[in-house]
Amino acid sequence: MALPFRDINVQIAPDCYIFKSPSTPDAPALTIDRPTGEVRLSDAALLSGKRITRTTSVRGILGVIQLRLDKYVVVITKDAHVGRLKGHMIHRILEVEFLSVHERGLRDPDEDRFLALLRSFLKAGPMYFSYTLDLTNSFQRQAAQQDQAAASGSALAPLWMRADDRFFWNRFVQSDFIDFRHRGARGLPGAQPGIDPYILPVIYGMLEIHPTTFRGRPLTLALITRRARFRAGTRFFSRGIDEEGHVANYNETEQIVVLNDTGRSNMGSFSAGTGSAAGSTLKTQPQEDTQILSYVQTRGSVPVYWSEINNLKYTPRLVVRGDNRGLEAALPAATAHFTEQVRIYGDNYLVNLVNQKGRERLVKEAYENMVQTSKRAASSSKSGMERIHYIYFDFHSETKGMRLDRAKLLLDQMHDALIAQQYFSAVTSASSSDRLESRNLQSSVVRTNCMDCLDRTNVVQSMLARWTLERMFSDLGLMSRGGTLLDQDPVFEELFRNLWADNADRVALGYAGTGAMKTDMTRLGKRTKAGALRDGQIAVTRYCLNNFMDGPRQDAFDLFLGAYAPNSTSSMTSGAYYVFADRRPVLIQAVPYVLAFSLFLLLVGLFTRRLPDSAVLPLRLFLLVWAVIAAYSFHFILRSGELYVNWPKLVPRPASVEDYHEAMAKARKDKLLGAFVTRHERGLSTARYLSAEEGKKRIE
Incomplete structure (x- = not known):
């Protein structure tokens, strides 16, 4: 199993960039030719005679991107340690550097603007990586991959090959390396596995790890939100579904509990200095198996063709293609979306939180019509649409008057489904710390949405996560049946609330440009006047950002993810020159x-x-x-x-x-x-x- 290099030196020569790992001197060096940008693998000893103008150390290679006049190697120059999860160190990207292949002397205004967009995007975007742990896949999918490899008698594939393509955020900028891995280059055709350690998968979203205790029992509580790279963008410029079945603002959120997290992973222990009191306590029980429990939820835009057009009014113009013609056009895309969700997660419970009155009513009706039409169209085939379950809950109507407690009516409505849904649990033994032995599987997923899939969605997701966490602790014998986190451990309850409120803010920041609304309901468990005033401030800020700032943000998404190619034939037409004028x-x-x-x-x-x-x-x-x-x-x-x-x-x-x-x-x-x-x-x-x-x- 090839893991990414944790230490890479970059040697800059007049005719190439040379990347090699000082801790693995026998590994081939990666060279990128200048000015062609051609990727090659070479014997590091044969490159010793090169005239090196500068040598620097980087944390990893984010990828290679071609702009209009030049190609750039994007390297990670600074990162921060987020914490350890099952012994594996997690990192967040803080700074990157663009290494120009051509180093052209002339400046081009569009080229400079492209670079400025990418720099601001990478600086603001919360991106995470690990050299040893697959962050793109939930623990349940990781266990399934291990079982498949064991059944076939083969070793696990390299880390990037195991990555979930939906959440492999730098997949596009890694295209040069991946193409070279599969096809090689001139004079060296065929597969090139030597490049595997240079390919580092990155996720975009939210990741927090908290070593803590519950009623005196040490454990680690973590939350990972993975944002999909398909149809990614900003609030009003990315809505609904595309022709391939990808929906806007799609996120998978995994809540993880680790018991007896000894941090025994050999590879994960490479980075030191981030231990905690809780971690020290856990090391006193080295013989106990590490237990991992996780619960996965998803969110995503309503899968029909709809959009909101900014026009400087506070409420943008809503366009919903919910008539028969619109439903017929969107039916293949919606069916593809639902089919993929069923294939990955099993039964899907579609919790729709949009209003049933006012302007949102059009979106609600279009969603319901699409689900019904998809089920009728798939009734004669085995497409899995019978595993789609639609649930409507008018959040604003039910909780008006600051009555958050009435949101729990949704839990009552879904009680039987949540019981049957279960959660994932596994153990890792002392002899095989990375091997996940599944004990229980999550058989379905709750897919929640409101208009933006932000504020209301996060409140409901935190409720479902709390209900499941209390169930986990009850099954483990850490608390009695019917107990609550607040009753059992108020300090842990506060940690849980703030963790989910942080998740709300992080997801909203990437999509709407601000923190989330209604976080007082998550942090405090009740609606407050201060929270309402804060929501008003956020609403005004969102109005300004979504009308006057989100255009360049959307351009940065499209550029980094490959939706726009500056050097393509279409972009080089006469109308595309001077694109930012x-x-x-x-x-x-x-x-x-x-x-x-x-x-x-x-x-x-x-x-x-x-x-x-x-x-x-x-x-x-x-x-x-x-x-x-x-x-x-x-x-x-x-x-x-x-x-x-x-x-x-x-x-x-x-x-x-x-x-x-x-x-x-x-x-x-x-x-x-x-x-x-x-x-x-x-x-x-x-x-x-x-x-x-x-x-x-x-x-x-």
């Missing part, structure tokens, strides 16, 4: 500045002290004129809100493009400004930019 007519761009200038003059006129003998009429006329200009500018911006949203530039959303063109058509018909709105695009013309680009290439 603002192509709106200059007059349209100027209206917000006119509004700001008008408000400034109004404030000056209202609050500047007048001379005693000054005339009042001119000042009133002055204020009236600028008040009219400000009012008209404000009205124009609101009426043409789609023109002032910061849209994604790389992969435009079809529905938003239609609304943008409609808003532009209205602006051209405006009685005052319409005649002055020009139709040309601002910036270099296509011909001029093509000529400039060709000149750059000749110089390089």
